[in-house]
Amino acid sequence: MRRNTELGLILLGALITSSLYVLASLGSTASIPVDIVPFLVVVLGLLGVAHVVTRRLAPAADGMLLPLAGLLNGIGYVFIARLNEDLAALQATWVAVGIGAYVGTLVVVRRTRDLERYRYTFMLVGIVLLLLPLVPGIGRTVQGARIWVGIGPISFQPGEFAKIILAIFFASYLVEKRELLSMATHRFGPLMLPDLKHFGPVLLAWGASLLVMTAQRDLGSSLLFFSLFVVMLWIATERASYMAVSAALFSMGAFVAWHLFAHVRVRTGIWIDPWTDISGQGFQVVQATFALAWGGIAGTGPGLGNPDRIPAVTTDFIFAAIGEELGLLGATAVLAAFLLMVGAGLRIAMRADTPFDKLLAAGLTGILGLQSFIIIGGVIRLVPLTGITLPFVSYGGSSLVANYVLLALLMRISDATTVTR
Numbered sequence: 001m002r003r004n005t006e007l008g009l010i011l012l013g014a015l016i017t018s019s020l021y022v023l024a025s026l027g028s029t030a031s032i033p034v035d036i037v038p039f040l041v042v043v044l045g046l047l048g049v050a051h052v053v054t055r056r057l058a059p060a061a062d063g064m065l066l067p068l069a070g071l072l073n074g075i076g077y078v079f080i081a082r083l084n085e086d087l088a089a090l091q092a093t094w095v096a097v098g099i100g101a102y103v104g105t106l107v108v109v110r111r112t113r114d115l116e117r118y119r120y121t122f123m124l125v126g127i128v129l130l131l132l133p134l135v136p137g138i139g140r141t142v143q144g145a146r147i148w149v150g151i152g153p154i155s156f157q158p159g160e161f162a163k164i165i166l167a168i169f170f171a172s173y174l175v176e177k178r179e180l181l182s183m184a185t186h187r188f189g190p191l192m193l194p195d196l197k198h199f200g201p202v203l204l205a206w207g208a209s210l211l212v213m214t215a216q217r218d219l220g221s222s223l224l225f226f227s228l229f230v231v232m233l234w235i236a237t238e239r240a241s242y243m244a245v246s247a248a249l250f251s252m253g254a255f256v257a258w259h260l261f262a263h264v265r266v267r268t269g270i271w272i273d274p275w276t277d278i279s280g281q282g283f284q285v286v287q288a289t290f291a292l293a294w295g296g297i298a299g300t301g302p303g304l305g306n307p308d309r310i311p312a313v314t315t316d317f318i319f320a321a322i323g324e325e326l327g328l329l330g331a332t333a334v335l336a337a338f339l340l341m342v343g344a345g346l347r348i349a350m351r352a353d354t355p356f357d358k359l360l361a362a363g364l365t366g367i368l369g370l371q372s373f374i375i376i377g378g379v380i381r382l383v384p385l386t387g388i389t390l391p392f393v394s395y396g397g398s399s400l401v402a403n404y405v406l407l408a409l410l411m412r413i414s415d416a417t418t419v420t421r
Helices: 002-029 036-057 065-083 085-108 112-134 158-182 196-215 219-237 240-260 262-272 283-295 318-351 355-379 397-420
Strands: 139-142 145-151 154-156 186-188 191-193
Touching: 002 036, 002 065, 036 065, 036 085, 065 085, 065 318, 065 397, 085 397, 112 139, 112 145, 112 158, 112 196, 112 355, 112 397, 158 219, 158 355, 158 397, 219 240, 219 355, 240 262, 283 318, 318 355, 318 397, 355 397
Parallel strands: none
Antiparallel strands: 139 145, 145 154, 186 191
16 A cells, blocks of 8 residues: 555656656746656656565555655756756766665665664774765865765765764664663753763764864764764653753854864854855855745746856755745745655654664654755755755765665665564
8 A cells, every 4th residue: 555655656756847847948948858758757767666676675664755755856856957967967877876776775774673783883984984085185175175085986975975874873872872871960050961971972973073064174064963963862862961961062162163263254154144245255145045035935937047146056055946946835845845754754763663773763864854954044044054965856976875875774664663563
């Protein structure tokens, strides 16, 4: 039954994506795209492969996650194709690789609980991936952030995979230590805290996030890694004091970084008032603000706006392009799709049978929700702008492949839970 529902939703998502593709072409060139039939075949073919594999390998998994991911991926592809045909060709390749990673994960990981045994291997791999861009010779600096690695003709962002690997480590570690971390033995002002020696993981996560913020100049990933660990710590221990202490630690670290590093002050200044330097450092944010304003309620129409004037629009600011051409209604639909995905992920976490599966599902869902919030919040100036991608929507091979792996792990947990019940 779930798989039939999933198939129906996939067909509906393919219809929406294809219609949007035709409208965007009519809006920009006044003609129906000549490749609409191959486009529809490729979209349905890739999602069909993912659906058939899910039907065979995880038949009892949640039926909403895959169609929602496909819909977001399709909307993102249409806007990338409308803005840059060369990037669209590359993105199509990455979609195929992402679906391959989704299938490969379901084939290799038959029980997520087996991952729990390799916690320190995952920790080591995650830290290595996180620090890999700092290695001379292979690290690459792109648009001010040193988050890329180039080995021969291959370039990728290891941080996109590190976040999933570290989520597996955090889940395994917290399952083992949660009782020790839950015991409050010391009073610190109004807060009751556990033994200070158990704060080691919090301090380690704090130091790693500051290292990413300062050495790699990547504010978004810094906030994402730290928030992920704190959220998982809070879920494992049910102690709000960790949230308070962690927020204080991150605020203190951010304040010190603001004083010591110019790029942190620049990002903060752009966030507070981009209008003082409209043609310079604030240009990108101001143009995104204009795009959202011009979009209004219903948008200018697919292919009829001018989002190409926004720098890095296919990566960091694709939400502004959606807001301009689809308006508040279209942007709200994208937000609703993310909320539905997060809701489905949390439902999987609540129903999971083992503590490890509960924490891992919550952590993976946290990555999806936090990353979406951080980049959309940056576009609408709710939080300082960061350089992370909008999951499944933005252009980017590393991000797309990593998010399909994340999706496969959630599907595996959901299938195991339903079969057990």
